[in-house]
Ligand SMILES: Nc1ncnc2c1ncn2[C@@H]1O[C@H](COP(=O)(O)OP(=O)(O)OP(=O)(O)O)[C@@H](O)[C@H]1O
């Protein structure tokens with residue numbers, strides 16, 4: 001379980017996150033919504049320890065993340081706008097690199113399995129620089145999941161995926177929830193939220209303005225519009 005307590009973060013002189021309290025339990029898929037510039041990516045970067053908090057704390061299973069940084073980072077699967085793939089490497093070489101980094105056992109078998117799951121097996125020996133955006137995103141899914149993380153931090157993870165890719169990601173996320181992985185997912189597409197999330201947080205003016213267990217698209221849109229109109 002990840003817990004954020006009174007988290008504050010400035011970027012430059014701009015206070016992006018003013019006071020964030022949040023708790024994401026194992027098996028939760030917590031959607032985070034908010035307009036452009038609201039601080040959603042910043043929030044995920046704090047959870048991934050890419051940014052340090054200015055004040056407040058982030059706990060993972062009851063302990064400050066910075067007191068268990070190496071172990072904690074191995075627990076995270078991270079998907080963002082950057083795919084973190086080596087362009088000159090093939091999919092097999094990319095996944096080999098990450099599986100060595102994470103100390104995965106049965107490496108070759110795991111890599112082959114993931115390449116089939118994300119439907120890139122036939123492209124396994126082609127350098128990633130030749131890949132389309134969606135193909136890179138599929139490989140990123142494999143990169144983010146192959147070490148069996150307990151916490152998924154997903155920043156607009158559906159970006160670039162075709163219809164099959166979107167269905168694949170839903171299936172993978174459902175499986176992750178069944179395995180009790182905790183998921184934080186930023187999205188601008190409210191229709192995705194009710195399909196996979198059990199909670200939604202609305203980030204507004206540096207705070208979680210509303211937190212709801214009602215994840216139906218119309219409900220999310222209504223709250224979102226009310227908050228944005230108040231700007
Ligand atoms: N490195 C930086 N230096 C200064 N300000 C930054 C930096 N990175 C982000 N910001 C500012 O922080 C605010 C929050 O940015 P963030 O990327 O977290 O927003 P977001 O909610 O993810 O937006 P989007 O929906 O567009 O992805 C923005 O106002 C942005 O201009």
Ligand SMILES: [Mg+2]
Nearest residue numbers: 040041042155
């Ligand atoms: Mg963002």
